Amino acid sequence: MAVNSKEGLSPAGIALIGIVLLALLALTIAIARFHWGAWNLILAMAIATVKLILIALYFMRLRYSGRTLWVFAAAGFFWLLILVGLSLSDYLTRRGPY
Amino acid sequence: MNNIASMPASPPAEAARLPARHYLNEAHTLRSWFLTTDHKRIALLFLASITVFFLIAGVAALLMRLELLTPEGDLVQAETYNRLFTLHGVLMVWFFLIPSIPTVLGNFAIPMMLGARDLAFPRLNLISWYLFVGGGTLTLYSLIKGGVDTGWTFYTPYSTLYSNSAVLSTVAGVFVSGFSSILTGLNFIVTIHTLRARGLTWFRLPLFIWSMYATSLILVLATPVLAITLLLLAMERFFGFGFFDPRLGGDPLLFQHLFWFYSHPAVYIMILPGMGVVSELVAAFSRRRVFGYKVVAFSSLAIAVYGFLVWGHHMFVAGQSPYAGLVFSALSYLVAIPSAIKVFNWTATLYKGDISLDTPMLYALGFIGLFTIGGLTGLFLAALGLDVHLTDTYFVVAHFHFIMVGGMVMGYLGGIHYWWPKISGRLYTEWMGRFSAITAFVGFNLTFLPQFLAGYLGMPRRYWAYAPEYQVLNVMSTLGASILGVAYAFPLIYLTWSFWKGQVAGPNPWEATGLEWRTPSPPPTHNFETPPRVTGEAYERSHAARGEA
Numbered sequence: 282m283a284v285n286s287k288e289g290l291s292p293a294g295i296a297l298i299g300i301v302l303l304a305l306l307a308l309t310i311a312i313a314r315f316h317w318g319a320w321n322l323i324l325a326m327a328i329a330t331v332k333l334i335l336i337a338l339y340f341m342r343l344r345y346s347g348r349t350l351w352v353f354a355a356a357g358f359f360w361l362l363i364l365v366g367l368s369l370s371d372y373l374t375r376r377g378p379y
Numbered sequence: 380m381n382n383i384a385s386m387p388a389s390p391p392a393e394a395a396r397l398p399a400r401h402y403l404n405e406a407h408t409l410r411s412w413f414l415t416t417d418h419k420r421i422a423l424l425f426l427a428s429i430t431v432f433f434l435i436a437g438v439a440a441l442l443m444r445l446e447l448l449t450p451e452g453d454l455v456q457a458e459t460y461n462r463l464f465t466l467h468g469v470l471m472v473w474f475f476l477i478p479s480i481p482t483v484l485g486n487f488a489i490p491m492m493l494g495a496r497d498l499a500f501p502r503l504n505l506i507s508w509y510l511f512v513g514g515g516t517l518t519l520y521s522l523i524k525g526g527v528d529t530g531w532t533f534y535t536p537y538s539t540l541y542s543n544s545a546v547l548s549t550v551a552g553v554f555v556s557g558f559s560s561i562l563t564g565l566n567f568i569v570t571i572h573t574l575r576a577r578g579l580t581w582f583r584l585p586l587f588i589w590s591m592y593a594t595s596l597i598l599v600l601a602t603p604v605l606a607i608t609l610l611l612l613a614m615e616r617f618f619g620f621g622f623f624d625p626r627l628g629g630d631p632l633l634f635q636h637l638f639w640f641y642s643h644p645a646v647y648i649m650i651l652p653g654m655g656v657v658s659e660l661v662a663a664f665s666r667r668r669v670f671g672y673k674v675v676a677f678s679s680l681a682i683a684v685y686g687f688l689v690w691g692h693h694m695f696v697a698g699q700s701p702y703a704g705l706v707f708s709a710l711s712y713l714v715a716i717p718s719a720i721k722v723f724n725w726t727a728t729l730y731k732g733d734i735s736l737d738t739p740m741l742y743a744l745g746f747i748g749l750f751t752i753g754g755l756t757g758l759f760l761a762a763l764g765l766d767v768h769l770t771d772t773y774f775v776v777a778h779f780h781f782i783m784v785g786g787m788v789m790g791y792l793g794g795i796h797y798w799w800p801k802i803s804g805r806l807y808t809e810w811m812g813r814f815s816a817i818t819a820f821v822g823f824n825l826t827f828l829p830q831f832l833a834g835y836l837g838m839p840r841r842y843w844a845y846a847p848e849y850q851v852l853n854v855m856s857t858l859g860a861s862i863l864g865v866a867y868a869f870p871l872i873y874l875t876w877s878f879w880k881g882q883v884a885g886p887n888p889w890e891a892t893g894l895e896w897r898t899p900s901p902p903p904t905h906n907f908e909t910p911p912r913v914t915g916e917a918y919e920r921s922h923a924a925r926g927e928a
């Protein structure tokens with residue numbers, strides 16, 4: 282079963298993705314200087330999601346990988362959802378002074 | 380039950396000889412051990428290292444039990460006692476229980492059970508050992524030289540703000556050894572996916588492989604969260620970042636959420652491999668297929684998944700919202716289902732089986748009984764109301780020792796005794812093995828059954844002194860611990876002796892069915908002279924007889 286194929290980005294392509302990631306980092310820092318209320322969080326998270334997708338697809342080579350690896354990567358995200366979701370079952374339902 | 384064999388399973392009739400060349404005598408240099416990529420040799424490196432950690436942590440336990448012989452705090456100071464239980468917990472959990480079956484028995488047996496020459500990434504396997512030993516040495520040094528008094532859970536804000544002990548370097552060692560776990564889990568997953576022998580389909584895999592697969596999933600999915608949590612802790616303690624300290628805008632319970640998101644599944648990292656071993660042992664010594672093979676296989680995966688949904692049951696009285704408590708309590712009961720499936724199916728396998736009570740089987744039966752008690756008392760603790768009374772008492776201590784020591788250590792020793800003839804090529808003295816298994820069972824119960832009572836009556840854990848009315852129970856417990864000490868020390872002696880002097884075992888002394896028994900003992904470096912082919916189901920006896928080479 283071929284889980285992995287050899288092809289991937291050229292060095293120039295990798296450098297390009299790296300530059301895009303750094304640009305997105307700069308954008309995050311720039312946005313943090315403004316005070317837009319809830320939008321700060323939403324924008325920061327949106328940028329982080331784009332970065333995450335780029336890293337997963339190219340640096341972690343998911344784009345060039347077989348289905349099995351996709352399943353494992355999806356499982357990783359699903360587990361993260363469990364961690365965040367069930368933790369929120371505490372934080373979102375707290376009452377009182379804390 | 381009158382067909383119980385009283386003799387060790389059929390020692391070979393004619394005097395067997397060791398094979399001329401095998402993985403142990405391939406080379407004798409230090410380099411051939413410390414730079415080996417042979418999974419069998421790496422398994423032995425792990426065996427030696429975790430045994431050292433086990434002994435040190437065991438001595439700490441005996442010192443604590445000695446202190447608790449009398450109600451007054453007289454043997455050690457309170458501070459020393461805190462350091463002892465921290466050392467005991469940290470070493471036992473991360474440097475013995477979690478690595479034990481995967482890195483020793485898993486490493487040794489998985490490639491052979493699959494009919495493979497080695498794991499998928501042999502060098503990664505060696506790196507895993509170096510990370511383990513490196514992290515372990517750092518932690519051990521910190522615990523003994525500096526001393527840590529936080530308990531193995533490193534709860535904030537005590538660990539970040541108040542504790543004047545070597546928290547940082549201890550945590551760093553655990554952090555490093557966590558990567559050993561991740562690499563081992565990764566290695567096993569890829570190996571099981573890609574290196575199965577021809578004809579070895581998923582539903583023909585031995586149940587030990589299924590349980591190791593489930594364990595590896597937890598290792599890979601949970602351990603990074605521990606690493607992140609410990610990193611946050613270090614950043615708060617060292618740089619003053621506010622993650623857990625309310626004065627800095629943090630939340631102390633966040634640490635507990637993150638920590639237990641790893642550490643509850645970690646309990647299944649410890650117990651699932653034990654269950655896998657017991658499935659092998661029950662099948663081998665009842666001479667039957669495991670009853671309901673597929674259900675047992677899937678219950679391992681179910682335990683791995685459910686294990687991630689219940690961590691909040693450690694926080695019922697910690698200040699978590701009552702609604703979250705309710706959710707976690709209900710989810711915790713779910714875990715009982717796959718666990719019970721396993722226990723019932725093992726029992727059903729015994730029914731009308733051709734049972735022989737050899738040493739590994741005695742350990743397996745001990746596992747089933749003690750794990751059942753440990754599991755059922757877990758239901759008490761998962762009940763919201765009852766937990767308020769039982770939290771932080773000896774009831775909890777007894778509960779998790781039934782799972783981890785009664786269950787896990789029994790499974791580990793059963794597995795060691797089962798695969799020992801394959802590892803060493805030789806047999807240990809059977810009565811010594813049986814004596815140790817029975818002594819461990821007796822000593823274990825004498826140690827921990829009284830702790831259920833003490834806890835139920837209200838004796839709190841983690842104190843070096845206690846109210847005089849608990850003394851009788853504590854004396855029993857200390858007595859049991861010393862018996863347990865003998866039961867654990869004895870195998871160390873006779874197994875070591877048998878490694879060089881024991882009677883030669885032959886390829887398959889137990890007449891068991893797995894692929895690992897179809898190659899000489901000890902196996903050649905590449906495991907099989909010709910790659911095996913599988914044509915029958917797991918544990919199928921007629922097939923095993925045919926496949927005998």
Ligand SMILES: [Cu+2]
Binds near residue numbers: 642643646690692693
């Ligand atoms: Cu738990």
